[in-house]
Structure formats: structure tokens, C-alpha cells
Amino acid sequence: MDIKLENLRHSTSHLMAAAVLELFPNAKPTLGPPTEDGFYYDFDELKISEDDLPKIEERMREIVKSWGMFEKLETSNSEAIEQYKNNPYKKELIEEHSKSGEKITLYKSGNFIDLCKGGHIENPQKELKYFKLLSVAGAYWRGNEKNKMLTRIYGTAFFSQKELDEYLKNIEEAKKRDHRKLGKELDLFHIDERVGLGLPLWHPKGAILWREIEDFWYKEHLKNGYGLVRTPHIGNSELWKTSGHLNFYNSSMYPPLEAGQALEEKQQGKKVDVSEEYYLKPMNCPFHLQIYSATPKSYRDLPLRWAECGTVYRYEKKGELSGLIRVRGFTQDDAHIICRKDQVEEELERVIDFIIYIYKSFGFEMDKVQVFLSLRDPDNKTKYAGDDTGWDFTEKVLRKVANKCKLNFTEEKGEAAFYGPKLDFKIKDALGRLWQCSTLQFDFNLPAKFGIEYTNDRGEKETPYMLHRALFGSYERFIGLLIEHYAGNFPTWLTPVQVKVLPITDKQLGYAKTVVDKLKTESIRVELDDRSETLGAKIRDAQKEKVAYMLIVGEREVKDGTVSERGRSGKDYGSMKLEEFIKNIKEEIDRKTIN
Numbered sequence: 001m002d003i004k005l006e007n008l009r010h011s012t013s014h015l016m017a018a019a020v021l022e023l024f025p026n027a028k029p030t031l032g033p034p035t036e037d038g039f040y041y042d043f044d045e046l047k048i049s050e051d052d053l054p055k056i057e058e059r060m061r062e063i064v065k066s067w068g069m070f071e072k073l074e075t076s077n078s079e080a081i082e083q084y085k086n087n088p089y090k091k092e093l094i095e096e097h098s099k100s101g102e103k104i105t106l107y108k109s110g111n112f113i114d115l116c117k118g119g120h121i122e123n124p125q126k127e128l129k130y131f132k133l134l135s136v137a138g139a140y141w142r143g144n145e146k147n148k149m150l151t152r153i154y155g156t157a158f159f160s161q162k163e164l165d166e167y168l169k170n171i172e173e174a175k176k177r178d179h180r181k182l183g184k185e186l187d188l189f190h191i192d193e194r195v196g197l198g199l200p201l202w203h204p205k206g207a208i209l210w211r212e213i214e215d216f217w218y219k220e221h222l223k224n225g226y227g228l229v230r231t232p233h234i235g236n237s238e239l240w241k242t243s244g245h246l247n248f249y250n251s252s253m254y255p256p257l258e259a260g261q262a263l264e265e266k267q268q269g270k271k272v273d274v275s276e277e278y279y280l281k282p283m284n285c286p287f288h289l290q291i292y293s294a295t296p297k298s299y300r301d302l303p304l305r306w307a308e309c310g311t312v313y314r315y316e317k318k319g320e321l322s323g324l325i326r327v328r329g330f331t332q333d334d335a336h337i338i339c340r341k342d343q344v345e346e347e348l349e350r351v352i353d354f355i356i357y358i359y360k361s362f363g364f365e366m367d368k369v370q371v372f373l374s375l376r377d378p379d380n381k382t383k384y385a386g387d388d389t390g391w392d393f394t395e396k397v398l399r400k401v402a403n404k405c406k407l408n409f410t411e412e413k414g415e416a417a418f419y420g421p422k423l424d425f426k427i428k429d430a431l432g433r434l435w436q437c438s439t440l441q442f443d444f445n446l447p448a449k450f451g452i453e454y455t456n457d458r459g460e461k462e463t464p465y466m467l468h469r470a471l472f473g474s475y476e477r478f479i480g481l482l483i484e485h486y487a488g489n490f491p492t493w494l495t496p497v498q499v500k501v502l503p504i505t506d507k508q509l510g511y512a513k514t515v516v517d518k519l520k521t522e523s524i525r526v527e528l529d530d531r532s533e534t535l536g537a538k539i540r541d542a543q544k545e546k547v548a549y550m551l552i553v554g555e556r557e558v559k560d561g562t563v564s565e566r567g568r569s570g571k572d573y574g575s576m577k578l579e580e581f582i583k584n585i586k587e588e589i590d591r592k593t594i595n
């Protein structure tokens with residue numbers, strides 16, 4: 001974030017804390033940093049609701065009138081501790097800083113003093129104007145669920161009313177587009193506590209949307225030289241030991257499943273036969289490597305490209321679960337490419353081209369995509385498998401190909417997977433928010449761990465390289481992104497109900513049914529509104545459901561064998577022969593037109 005904006009928001013959080021303490025003198029301020037979108041401040045001993053925010057805001061505007069510049073107060077660390085003797089949170093912070101040898105600083109503006117490192121605006125009266133308090137939430141002290149729950153107030157601040165208004169408008173729009181809200185309204189999916197948190201249930205309309213995307217995905221993969229594989233949801237502990245997942249990935253895996261004989265033996269106090277211990281799969285890769293191992297391979301068999309929409313399970317903390325963005329069970333659109341060293345570059349390029357093509361197909365141009373090259377942290381090598389030579393080679397090739405494909409990328413140290421470096425692609429949605437989607441990961445470790453090999457052209461055994469890649473990332477997250485990006489107004493080929501037929505009165509029901517039947521035989525997803533409602537009510541409901549087209553049939557349409565077409569925005573396209581409508585909509589679906 002821009003440092004000036006950061007200072008502004010940090011200063012606004014001082015002002016908010018000052019107002020809170022005047023209105024609620026028992027509140028204990030803790031931490032209040034600026035964030036990407038604004039700022040927050042956490043308080044203990046503060047019971048408020050969002051109804052209190054206008055009052056706090058009003059007090060802020062009052063207080064700021066008496067604020068001069070932020071003034072640095074000289075203090076010794078022991079004086080500071082004395083000053084905060086009734087606030088265990090600030091005390092903890094001061095003691096921590098003292099231990100690491102830092103000098104404590106306090107800043108004062110008006111009557112308000114706060115523990116702070118500095119970084120403020122110059123002229124509070126002039127600059128602290130365009131702010132808004134947004135919400136109240138619970139937050140654990142220092143983000144640790146073992147600590148006490150505090151009250152967090154979120155707000156934001158800008159340098160002009162225009163920027164503030166724009167931001168607030170964006171939040172409103174984001175709320176309307178929220179995939180959890182639209183998922184419910186459009187009857188696409190829900191998450192049910194009785195089933196389990198982070199485990200979405202797909203309703204018929206959501207499942208058809210998924211299925212359309214999946215069909216497209218399979219077709220494109222077959223066109224691009226991939227083969228399809230299928231593997232189970234659980235795997236033996238020996239498999240995960242070999243892959244290194246139990247070593248490097250354990251914290252994201254569910255505990256082992258023990259059933260039948262293994263469990264009986266354990267209950268009898270016998271040593272459990274490890275081969276009867278199973279884990280839910282957090283990744284598909286080890287299974288694909290075992291498929292490779294099933295038959296001997298020669299250099300002529302490579303590259304092998306194997307794709308699977310595989311459902312994996314990863315443990316995520318309850319507090320981190322969020323709609324379809326972060327779940328515990330999800331389906332990766334996964335593939336592994338196993339190839340020779342001399343094929344690596346071309347295969348990487350092919351994947352990048354494929355990613356770009358897929359994004360375009362859903363309406364995302366590359367200027368809406370941010371790419372990150374994730375490298376290992378050279379100061380923390382124990383987090384990663386493999387030797388320096390392997391890391392140096394793979395990081396270099398990945399960087400070279402990213403440059404060759406003209407990707408506009410930033411490098412991030414310490415973000416690599418444990419088995420190799422990767423490229424991550426994040427898509428900007430219609431509101432400019434970033435969604436982690438594609439990933440292309442380079443792996444020179446798993447093949448060796450599994451002892452897979454091929455016979456080269458000189459008759460010797462060699463270990464191949466492996467690429468892991470997912471284009472959407474996961475179906476769940478990608479559909480979440482599509483819902484928000486399109487605000488539920490999907491392109492016709494994806495829309496769960498493509499056509500709704502609306503007879504004006506019950507007299508046209510018979511004709512309406514023949515229209516529905518004809519559309520069905522053309523594989524168009526169609527519903528009939530046969531309720532005895534007014535046409536106005538039927539149109540409103542169809543619009544709420546965001547169907548792609550409404551076909552209105554009245555007396556004249558029955559007589560002429562026509563339909564009267566309306567778009568979901570309400571646009572009237574007039575009457576036409578049913579055949580003409582079918583021809584148009586089929587063309588739109590086949591071309592996967594983005595509206």
C-alpha cells in the first residue's frame with residue numbers, strides 16, 4: 001500500500017480509539033493497524049453493535065477539531081509499562097518490545113496518547129475527513145483462538161470524498177454479488193452444518209453449472225493431448241510416507257482412518273499393521289505416479305499428460321473457512337505431466353497457453369490476471385525436499401518460460417511448494433478483487449521418491465520430471481469467482497435455466513407446453529411458469545432467477561406459432577418464429593458467447 005495512505009489510515013485508527021474511549025471509558029485498546037482496505041482497532045471490555053458506529057464517527061469528527069500534529073513523547077520503557085498497568089494487552093506489547101531491545105514510543109494528539117511506532121499524517125484537522133466506520137466483529141487477541149475474544153471495529157479512510165464514495169459503492173456491489181448470498185438466491189449450493197463445515201452441497205441448478213464447466217474442461221483436455229485417469233479418495237499410509245506428505249504436509253491432512261481388522265487389533269492392544277491405515281487424499285499426485293509405475297516406460301512414451309477432476313480433503317481451521325473460497329473438501333481440476341528434461345520447457349509453455357485460453361473462454365483477459373513466481377526461501381531449506389542443483393535448475397527454467405510467454409509476474413521467496421517452485425495465477429474479478437486460480441508447479445522430487453523411471457535412447461534408466469497443474473484451481477473456488485464476476489448473470493451456455501416460458505393466461509398453457517417440449521428436444525434447459533400469476537409477476541420472478549431468456553406466449557403467439565422474446569435485463573426482442581429463436585440460442589450456446 002501507498003505509504004501516505006497507510007499513514008492516513010493509521011492516524012484515523014488513533015482518532016477512532018480516542019472516540020471509543022471517550023464514549024466507552026472502560027474499553028481497553030489493544031492493536032489498531034492499517035490494512036489493504038482501511039484499518040481496524042481491537043478493544044477488550046467493549047460491548048457494542050454496528051448501531052453504535054454512527055455515534056463513534058460523530059465523536060471522531062468532533063474530536064479532530066482540537067487535534068494538532070501527532071507529537072512524539074519521550075518515555076522510558078518502565079514509565080510506559082506504568083502508564084499501561086491497567087491494560088494487560090499494551091503491557092504485553094511493551095514488554096515484548098523491551099525484551100528485543102527496542103525503545104518504546106508514545107504519540108499524542110489532542111488528549112489521546114497511544115503506544116505506536118509512528119507514521120502519521122501531518123495535519124489531522126485537514127486530512128482526517130474522509131473516513132467511514134464499517135463493521136464490528138469478534139477477533140482473538142493476536143489471532144490465536146486460545147486467547148480472549150476482543151471486539152474489532154473496521155473502518156476505512158481516503159484522501160477525498162470521491163475515493164471514499166467509490167470504495168463504499170464497491171462494497172455495496174460486492175455484497176450484492178457475494179457468492180454465498182447469490183448461491184442461496186439462485187438455489188445453486190449451500191453449506192450445511194449437519195453435513196460439516198467447508199463441505200458444500202450442490203443443488204440441481206448448481207450441479208448443472210458445474211457439469212457444463214466440467215464437460216468443457218474434459219473436451220479441451222482431450223483436444224490438448226491429455227489422457228484421463230481416475231483414482232480413489234483414500235490411500236494407504238505407506239503411499240503418503242513415500243510421497244513425503246506425512247512429513248511435509250501433515251498439518252493439512254485429516255487423521256488416519258482405521259477400520260475393521262486394524263481397529264480391532266488396536267483395541268486389543270496389538271501393534272497396528274500400518275498397511276491397514278488410510279488417509280483421505282490431500283492431493284492426487286501419488287496415485288498418478290503409481291499408475292505410471294504399473295508398466296515400464298521408454299523415452300518414446302513421454303511426455304505423458306494425465307488429467308483428473310479429483311476431490312481432495314484438507315484440514316482448514318474453522319475460522320478460516322469461507323463460502324466456496326476456502327473449504328475442506330474440494331475438487332481440483334488436476335493434471336500431471338511426466339516428461340524428459342528436454343521436454344520440460346515446451347510442456348511448461350503449453351500449460352501456460354492452455355491457462356490463457358481457458359481464462360479467455362470465461363471472459364477473463366490476461367490484463368485481469370496477476371502472476372506470481374513462487375520460489376523457495378533459501379534461508380529456510382529444511383522446509384523443502386530436494387537438493388540445490390534441482391532447485392536452481394527448476395527455478396531458472398520456470399522464470400525463463402514465464403518471460404518467454406510474456407507473463408507479467410512478480411517473484412515471491414518462500415512461497416514454493418515443498419517439492420518445487422511454481423507459478424500462481426490470480427484473477428481480478430469485476431470489482432478488482434484477486435482470486436487464486438491456476439497453479440503450475442514444477443517437481444523434481446516426487447518422481448525420485450517413487451522411484452519412477454524410463455529407459456532413455458541409450459538403454460539406460462533415467463528419472464523423469466513432473467509438472468503439477470490445475471487451471472481453475474478448484475471447481476468450488478472457480479464457480480465462486482464466476483458467480484461474483486457475472487453477478488449471477490452467467491453466459492447462456494452456463495445458465496442453469498436458459499429459457500423460461502411464460503404463458504400470459506392459462507388459455508395458452510397447451511401451446512406453452514409444446515414450446516417447452518420442442519426446446520427440450522433441442523437440449524435447451526427450459527422451465528414453464530404455469531402458475532396463475534399475472535404476467536408482470538412471472539417476469540419479475542424469472543428476472544430474479546436470472547434465467548437467460550423469457551419467452552412470452554399470448555393469443556397472438558398461439559395463432560402465429562411464434563414466441564415473444566425478452567432478455568433477462570427486461571429487453572424486449574419482439575416476436576419471432578420458435579425455430580428462429582432455437583437457431584439463435586443454439587448458436588449462442590455452441591459458441592459459448594460471453595454476454
Ligand SMILES: [Zn+2]
Nearest residue numbers: 107116117118
Ligand atoms: Zn500511531
Ligand SMILES: [Zn+2]
Nearest residue numbers: 283284285468
Ligand atoms: Zn500434483
